[in-house]
Amino acid sequence: MMNRRDFLAKGSTAAGAGLVLAAPSILKAADGNNDKINVALIGMGKQGRVLFEAMSNIPGLHFQAVCDIWDYNLKGGAGKVRALQGAMPNTYTDIDDLLEKEKGLDVAIVATPDFWHSPHTVKCLEAGLDVYCEKMMSNTIEGARAIVRATEKSGKLCQIGHQRRSNPRYRFTLDHLINNNKVCGTIVNINGQWNRALKSSQDISYNKRLTIDSERLTKYGFKDMHQFMNWRFYRDLSGGPISDLGAHQIDVFGWFLNCKPKSVYASGGNDYFKTREHFDNVMAIFEYDAPQGPVRAFYQVLTTTSAGGGFYESFMGTDGTVNISEMASSSAIYRESTAPEWEDLVNRGYMRKKPAPPKPAASDGVASYESAAPEEYTIPGVLNKPPHQPHLENFFASVRGNAKLNCDARHAFESEAPIFWVNPSALKKEPIVFTPEQLQV
Amino acid sequence: MSEKNSTLGQVFATLLLRLWLGIRALQTGVEKFAGKVMSEQSVEVDGKAYDPDLTEVASTKAYSLDNYSGVPAALKETFKGEPLMMNWALNIFDKVLGPALIILGITILLGVANRVSLLILGLIYVGLTWGLILIKQDSGVAWLGIHVVMVAMALNWANHNRLCILKKW
Numbered sequence: 248m249m250n251r252r253d254f255l256a257k258g259s260t261a262a263g264a265g266l267v268l269a270a271p272s273i274l275k276a277a278d279g280n281n282d283k284i285n286v287a288l289i290g291m292g293k294q295g296r297v298l299f300e301a302m303s304n305i306p307g308l309h310f311q312a313v314c315d316i317w318d319y320n321l322k323g324g325a326g327k328v329r330a331l332q333g334a335m336p337n338t339y340t341d342i343d344d345l346l347e348k349e350k351g352l353d354v355a356i357v358a359t360p361d362f363w364h365s366p367h368t369v370k371c372l373e374a375g376l377d378v379y380c381e382k383m384m385s386n387t388i389e390g391a392r393a394i395v396r397a398t399e400k401s402g403k404l405c406q407i408g409h410q411r412r413s414n415p416r417y418r419f420t421l422d423h424l425i426n427n428n429k430v431c432g433t434i435v436n437i438n439g440q441w442n443r444a445l446k447s448s449q450d451i452s453y454n455k456r457l458t459i460d461s462e463r464l465t466k467y468g469f470k471d472m473h474q475f476m477n478w479r480f481y482r483d484l485s486g487g488p489i490s491d492l493g494a495h496q497i498d499v500f501g502w503f504l505n506c507k508p509k510s511v512y513a514s515g516g517n518d519y520f521k522t523r524e525h526f527d528n529v530m531a532i533f534e535y536d537a538p539q540g541p542v543r544a545f546y547q548v549l550t551t552t553s554a555g556g557g558f559y560e561s562f563m564g565t566d567g568t569v570n571i572s573e574m575a576s577s578s579a580i581y582r583e584s585t586a587p588e589w590e591d592l593v594n595r596g597y598m599r600k601k602p603a604p605p606k607p608a609a610s611d612g613v614a615s616y617e618s619a620a621p622e623e624y625t626i627p628g629v630l631n632k633p634p635h636q637p638h639l640e641n642f643f644a645s646v647r648g649n650a651k652l653n654c655d656a657r658h659a660f661e662s663e664a665p666i667f668w669v670n671p672s673a674l675k676k677e678p679i680v681f682t683p684e685q686l687q688v
Numbered sequence: 689m690s691e692k693n694s695t696l697g698q699v700f701a702t703l704l705l706r707l708w709l710g711i712r713a714l715q716t717g718v719e720k721f722a723g724k725v726m727s728e729q730s731v732e733v734d735g736k737a738y739d740p741d742l743t744e745v746a747s748t749k750a751y752s753l754d755n756y757s758g759v760p761a762a763l764k765e766t767f768k769g770e771p772l773m774m775n776w777a778l779n780i781f782d783k784v785l786g787p788a789l790i791i792l793g794i795t796i797l798l799g800v801a802n803r804v805s806l807l808i809l810g811l812i813y814v815g816l817t818w819g820l821i822l823i824k825q826d827s828g829v830a831w832l833g834i835h836v837v838m839v840a841m842a843l844n845w846a847n848h849n850r851l852c853i854l855k856k857w
Contacts, residue, residue, distance in 0.1 A: 415739040423733065596733045628731035628742040637741055 283309040284646060285352050287376070289342055289367055290359035291315045291324030294381055298358055298408075299324065301636040303331050305643060312349050314339040316467050317475070319457045340463070342367055346374045354646060357381060360478040361485045362468065365390030368405065369397040377404040379642045382498075383490045384659055386483070388667040391660050395688045398656040406642040406652045407659030409498045411573065413638035414630055420571050421503050423597055424626070430580060430589065430598075431564025434537070437500050437544035439560040441492040444553035445519065448527070451476045480523045487525025488548040489515075489669045492558070498662040499560050499571075500533065500544045508533035508544070508665050510680045515673035519551045527551055531669045568621070575629040581621035589624065598624040660688055694848040702848040706796055709842055712835070713809055714793025720786030723755030724748065758785035763823075770822045781815065788812060799852030803843060810839040 286308050288295060292315070302308055310328045313336045315321040321338050328336045339345040346352075355371035357364060357380040365385040371378045372394075384391035384407055398405040411417045424430045450473070458472050468484070469475040478484040479491055486494075501507060511533050515526030527550045535542040559572035566586035570579045580598055582589055593600050601623040630637070644650035654662075664686040672679045679685075724747040730737035731744055759767075759782045767773045789812070795805040813835045820828040849855070 415742040419731075419733075419738060419742060596731065596735075627733075628738075628744050631728060631741055631743045 282307050282647075284354055284643060285309050285311045287312045287314065287345060287349060287352050287355045287371075288324060288328075288336075289314050289345075289355050289357045289371070290363075291320040292317075292358065295320070295324065295356070295358035296327070297633075298356055298379075298381075298635055298639065299327060301633040301639055302356070303327075304632060304636055305640055308643070310336050311352060312337040312339060312345050314342050314345045316340050316463060317457075317459055342370060346370060352376055354379070354643075361386045361490065362390075362478070362483065365393050368394050372397045372401040372403050372405060375401070375403065377642075377646050379406045379408065379639065381408040382659065383486055383494050383663055383666070384656070386486050386490070388664060391663055391667070392688050395656045395660050404642070404645055404652060405656040406638070406645070407654050407656060407663075408635070408638065409495060409654045409659060409662065410635045410638035411495060411499055412502060412653040413641045414573065414634065415637065416575065416578070416626060416628065416630055417499065417571060419628075420569060420626055424569060424580070425503060425562065428592055428597060430567045430582075430586075430592070431562055431569055432566030432583075432586065433539055434504070434542055434562050434564045435540070436563040437504075437542060437561065438563065439493075439496040439500065439544065439546045440548070440555060441488075441496065441558040442547070442549040442553050442555050443492070443558075445551055447553075448520070448550035450480075480520075480525055482524045485525070486667070487529070487670060488527065488550050489513075489529045489531065490666060492550075493529070493531075493546055493548045493669070494663060494666050496558070496560050497533070497544075497546055497666050498659075500535075500546075501662050501665075503560075503562060504535050504537040504539075504542060506535055506537050507661060507686055508535050508681065510534045510678055511665055511668050511672050512678035513669045513673040514676070515670070526670070526673060529669065529673060531672070533665065569626075571626065573630075573634050575626070578626045580624040580626060582624065583621055589622075593624070596627060599627055600624050657688070661686070698845060698848040699850055702842065702845040703850065705838060705842045705845065706799070706802070706849065709806070709809065709835075709838060710793050710797035712793070713789045713796065717786045717789030717791075717793060718751065720758055720789070721751045721753065721756050722749055723752065725750045756786055758782035763819075766823050767819065773819070773822060781819075785812070799849060800854045801857040802849055802852060802855075803846050804857045806839050806843050806846070810836055810843075813839065 284307060286302070288299060288310060291299070291313055295315070299310075310332060313321060313324045313328060315324060318340075321340065325336055325338050337345075337349065339348075352374075353376065355367075355376045355378050357367045357371065357378060359367055361383055362385070364380050364383070365387075368378050368380045368384075380394065384394050394405060425434075453472060453476050459475065461471070464471065464475055469478070474481060474484070479487070485491065511531055513529060513531035515529035517523060517526060518528050520527045528548070530545070530547040533544040533546070535544065557572070557574065557577060559570050559574075559577045561568060561570045566583050568581045570577065570581075572578050579601075589598065589600075592598055603622065638653065641650055641653045645652045665681065668679050668681070668685065726745055726747050728743040729746050730740060731742045732738065759778065764778065764782065767778055788808075792805050792809045792812075795801060796809070813832050817829055817832045817836070820832065
């Protein structure tokens with residue numbers, strides 16, 4: 248009997264590449280019991296649940312199996328699946344057990360701790376599944392390379408969870424504002440940040456009655472329950488804040504510039520959380536030789552203060568600056584006083600103009616040295632669904648043969664490779680000028 | 689002074705004043721039932737929807753009984769801290785203000801018992817003025833003071849009223 252994967256493989260060959268269409272609207276029309284995609288959820292912790300909630304809005308999915316080493320996550324996740332589809336999924340604490348016993352699976356969603364991303368993704372690809380894996384691809388560059396190799400060897404699809412790549416606001420900004428209409432002019436500098444308050448950066452606690460037995464913890468690479476709950480603080484398990492938070496935004500730098508950086512120089516420290524293995528504050532400067540000219544990009548991730556407007560990416564050019572963020576309220580466009588008028592773009596709907604800022608008081612002596620305040624505009628619209636949903640929709644549309652992945656493993660590797668060198672640069676307090684080998688699979 | 693002794697100017701002045709006060713009361717009462725209906729619309733670029741997932745929230749004004757709010761919520765909160773403001777009185781005012789203004793607006797415009805209607809309208813304005821004095825909204829007090837002066841003028845010129853359905857009272 249032909250299962251869904253065989254059908255899709257044969258169907259896509261017969262249909263040919265010419266049938267690659269824009270995803271989301273096609274996806275919505277594809278609902279139907281005979282068109283179900285059977286999904287295994289690998290990891291049902293916080294991020295796994297976020298992805299599940301986003302997927303619960305996507306028609307045509309059947310959540311067949313759930314895997315998590317923590318019974319609390321496993322039971323909770325299975326309960327959510329039952330609430331959604333009316334039947335309990337099969338539950339596993341071990342992924343090998345799941346892959347061995349489950350028949351008819353099409354897709355795996357990997358949302359385990361970073362150091363398990365690569366082994367789990369590779370296993371699933373080798374088992375013939377298409378995989379959506381959370382970013383970072385791994386806590387090591389070798390792990391990330393292994394995913395690319397396994398993807399290309401298996402011929403399966405592997406989407407990495409840089410969800411901004413499918414966000415229509417980001418795509419609109421890149422395609423229409425930065426590329427087609429060149430509102431930035433020549434981009435000369437990029438500034439990005441994710442500043443998070445101490446309150447959100449504390450150790451994650453847990454109910455002692457729910458402790459996983461030490462044998463199971465050891466089997467899956469954790470020395471104790473605290474490390475299991477707080478794996479992001481440990482160098483062997485995670486890339487730290489620059490990886491957890493920075494990877495999303497540094498990905499946007501390269502995506503928008505359409506090139507890789509040529510060097511990175513970083514500084515970091517354990518400024519507040521003295522005992523953590525990873526730096527709590529990191530600042531990095533990437534240098535790019537972009538097609539349009541040289542660009543420096545400054546990025547900071549601070550887990551000790553929310554000052555400075557939270558998280559955003561700012562593309563600064565000779566004609567204007569685009570500030571973009573997943574939070575629509577943190578997005579804005581500023582026109583330099585010498586730039587061409589944008590009235591036509593406003594009239595055609597590409598941007599909205601905000602009221603002019605108040606002029607500085609005449610008595611303010613310093614104001615005379617300032618450039619004129621730029622006019623402020625906004626990027627039109629907000630994403631009307633959970634932030635991960637469009638990226639997952641793109642993945643499932645690609646599984647159905649109706650779209651192309653927005654962030655496949657190879658492109659994700661090209662984006663993530665420079666990030667793996669931030670912590671080494673900060674540790675050595677030296678700039679790293681990339682060699683081709685450092686950024687290649 | 690009898691109606692027969694009215695000059696054309698006095699008749700027009702009274703009519704204008706009646707119209708202004710009637711419309712002011714009627715529409716203010718109707719606005720107590722106004723609210724916003726929020727709707728999502730796709731972002732349009734060059735006249736075409738860009739992406740169904742990229743939308744803007746548009747709000748349109750609509751009237752319904754569900755929207756009714758006699759005293760604005762912010763003012764109600766402010767009054768809660770006023771020891772001289774009786775809660776039961778505020779609740780009554782909140783419930784009747786909108787319908788009362790609508791009814792009075794209609795009776796003044798149609799000329800139904802104009803003197804009584806104007807008196808009640810004036811008393812409502814006095815009541816509102818007292819509330820604003822409590823919370824030290826001096827500009828609002830002055831604003832309402834002008835209304836009361838206009839009501840008093842309309843009462844004073846009531847003998848010049850024409851085009852009335854019920855002239856008595």
